[in-house]
Amino acid sequence: MKDKRKIPKPVIKRMGLYYRCLNKLYEEGIEYVASKDIAARLGIKSSQVRKDLSYFGEFGKRGVGYNVDQLMKKLEDIIGVNKIWNVIVIGAGNIGTAIVNYPGLKKEKFNIIGVFDADRSKVGKKLGKLSVTHFSELEKFFNKNIVDLVVLAVPENAAQMVVEELEKYNIKGIINFAPIKLRTKIPVEDVDITLSFKSLVFRIEREIK
Amino acid sequence: MKDKRKIPKPVIKRMGLYYRCLNKLYEEGIEYVASKDIAARLGIKSSQVRKDLSYFGEFGKRGVGYNVDQLMKKLEDIIGVNKIWNVIVIGAGNIGTAIVNYPGLKKEKFNIIGVFDADRSKVGKKLGKLSVTHFSELEKFFNKNIVDLVVLAVPENAAQMVVEELEKYNIKGIINFAPIKLRTKIPVEDVDITLSFKSLVFRIEREIK
DNA sequence: TAATTATTGTGAGTAAGTTCACAATTGAAT
DNA sequence: ATTCAATTGTGAACTTACTCACAATAATTA
Ligand SMILES: NC(=O)c1ccc[n+]([C@@H]2O[C@H](COP(=O)([O-])OP(=O)(O)OC[C@H]3O[C@@H](n4cnc5c(N)ncnc54)[C@H](O)[C@@H]3O)[C@@H](O)[C@H]2O)c1
Ligand SMILES: NC(=O)c1ccc[n+]([C@@H]2O[C@H](COP(=O)([O-])OP(=O)(O)OC[C@H]3O[C@@H](n4cnc5c(N)ncnc54)[C@H](O)[C@@H]3O)[C@@H](O)[C@H]2O)c1
Numbered sequence: 001m002k003d004k005r006k007i008p009k010p011v012i013k014r015m016g017l018y019y020r021c022l023n024k025l026y027e028e029g030i031e032y033v034a035s036k037d038i039a040a041r042l043g044i045k046s047s048q049v050r051k052d053l054s055y056f057g058e059f060g061k062r063g064v065g066y067n068v069d070q071l072m073k074k075l076e077d078i079i080g081v082n083k084i085w086n087v088i089v090i091g092a093g094n095i096g097t098a099i100v101n102y103p104g105l106k107k108e109k110f111n112i113i114g115v116f117d118a119d120r121s122k123v124g125k126k127l128g129k130l131s132v133t134h135f136s137e138l139e140k141f142f143n144k145n146i147v148d149l150v151v152l153a154v155p156e157n158a159a160q161m162v163v164e165e166l167e168k169y170n171i172k173g174i175i176n177f178a179p180i181k182l183r184t185k186i187p188v189e190d191v192d193i194t195l196s197f198k199s200l201v202f203r204i205e206r207e208i209k
Numbered sequence: 210m211k212d213k214r215k216i217p218k219p220v221i222k223r224m225g226l227y228y229r230c231l232n233k234l235y236e237e238g239i240e241y242v243a244s245k246d247i248a249a250r251l252g253i254k255s256s257q258v259r260k261d262l263s264y265f266g267e268f269g270k271r272g273v274g275y276n277v278d279q280l281m282k283k284l285e286d287i288i289g290v291n292k293i294w295n296v297i298v299i300g301a302g303n304i305g306t307a308i309v310n311y312p313g314l315k316k317e318k319f320n321i322i323g324v325f326d327a328d329r330s331k332v333g334k335k336l337g338k339l340s341v342t343h344f345s346e347l348e349k350f351f352n353k354n355i356v357d358l359v360v361l362a363v364p365e366n367a368a369q370m371v372v373e374e375l376e377k378y379n380i381k382g383i384i385n386f387a388p389i390k391l392r393t394k395i396p397v398e399d400v401d402i403t404l405s406f407k408s409l410v411f412r413i414e415r416e417i418k
Numbered sequence: 419t420a421a422t423t424a425t426t427g428t429g430a431g432t433a434a435g436t437t438c439a440c441a442a443t444t445g446a447a448t
Numbered sequence: 449a450t451t452c453a454a455t456t457g458t459g460a461a462c463t464t465a466c467t468c469a470c471a472a473t474a475a476t477t478a
Binding site: 217218219220254256257260270271272273 | 464465466467468469472473474475476
């Protein structure tokens with residue numbers, strides 16, 4: 001590994017894929033895996049896998065491959081899922097509910113500790129072990145809890161306002177489902193579902209790939 | 210526009226963003242827009258906007274900008290949302306429900322015409338105007354309806370099996386929410402929500418961007 | 419009509435990302 | 449001990465994508 005090289009952005013997404021793949025291999029009881037096999041499972045090239053990993057160190061053994069358990073733990077450190085992240089969800093609608101109910105997140109160390117909504121009729125509603133709290137209680141909640149990440153699942157027209165409220169607190173990042181570019185200093189990751197629909201039909205219409 | 214140039218893949222995603230942006234401008238009653246303004250709203254460079262559009266034609270007027278209404282219609286044609294796409298959802302769980310209830314999809318010409326689930330206890334459940342149909346009725350449904358796209362919102366372990374069933378019919382594409390690489394000839398667009406969480410914490414840990 | 423300002427469309431230059439190809443290493447087989 | 453097969457890690461070549469910079473054009477103003 002030549003140090004200080006900066007990491008191409010697409011590598012970031014692929015690290016998450018590798019991590020999930022390694023988890024599956026681990027569950028399947030596989031002890032050693034070659035870059036070729038990881039690549040085949042993900043539909044990419046083996047040289048890509050090796051090059052990507054090489055940005056962070058030398059984890060394999062020539063002629064043998066990678067120790068699944070070991071590499072998995074390395075990836076945990078690299079990605080940052082080696083510790084628990086406390087998450088709150090704002091907006092207890094369709095998406096908010098789906099996120100709170102999804103066990104896959106807890107499995108990957110994202111621990112949802114609160115759900116907020118501005119609609120009083122939703123307050124108190126049970127979602128798994130959590131119950132919906134009114135948005136106005138947010139400050140009180142931040143005073144009592146450490147929150148790392150916020151999932152923003154409110155309508156488009158409320159999103160910017162909520163972000164401005166969030167800037168008062170010391171959160172580390174936002175997962176944003178609203179189809180809008182948020183103006184904020186906080187790191188944001190957009191999840192844009194309708195964009196995926198449009199990409200798909202574009203590809204279909206032009207017979208790309 | 211120099212023809213036959215092939216279109217960089219990132220352009221595809223941005224076309225969807227431009228389309229949504231133009232829709233907003235239209236609703237705001239704005240008649241002409243400069244690449245600079247579109248770029249500012251999306252947080253990218255104006256030269257990127259112009260270059261992207263140039264792959265498909267010359268839509269602007271020098272010194273003036275782009276006619277919002279006109280460009281919007283051009284984008285509809287380019288992306289393929291100039292006609293209605295018939296969509297069915299398989300899996301009436303959290304994500305399936307969110308998709309069916311989301312009005313934003315219909316607005317962009319994705320018309321959901323059916324929801325299927327393998328769980329008999331969910332059959333008959335109302336989601337908006339639709340009610341959940343048992344998965345075994347799929348063939349009957351395909352015989353009576355034209356289906357363009359399928360949203361796959363079933364658990365990971367069921368996803369590949371469902372895809373193999375879908376290959377019997379003549380669908381054009383799949384939006385896949387299951388965290389797994391589907392083996393199929395049908396064009397697939399993956400929506401990977403936990404990957405977004407991992408990308409976000411990676412960026413936070415390394416203070417990227 | 420000429421000057422001024424705004425803005426597009428794009429070739430050329432730069433940057434980012436992927437793939438190739440092979441020396442280095444490992445373990446197994448003979 | 450030597451050969452053989454498998455597989456990594458990586459510099460270099462290649463491919464893809466982005467940005468710059470400016471001629472061309474349009475509208476406005478003097
Ligand atoms: N449902 C989908 O499939 C889907 C797809 C793509 C994008 N989205 C986007 O995701 C976001 C959420 O979608 P949804 O379907 O869950 O919507 P939803 O209407 O079901 O839920 C939104 C929730 O946010 C709450 N809310 C509104 N203003 C608030 C505020 N200021 N503070 C706190 N809570 C507030 C509402 O009371 C509601 O419960 C929207 O921006 C939507 O555009 C949804
Ligand atoms: N909920 C989330 O926030 C979230 C986040 C990331 C990924 N996902 C993924 O999205 C997919 C759906 O998640 P969900 O939360 O909606 O799950 P869910 O369990 O709420 O819903 C899945 C539904 O699929 C149905 N189903 C199971 N096998 C089926 C089959 N063979 N045919 C038809 N229907 C079948 C189940 O009866 C259930 O109703 C999963 O693959 C999950 O990993 C969900």
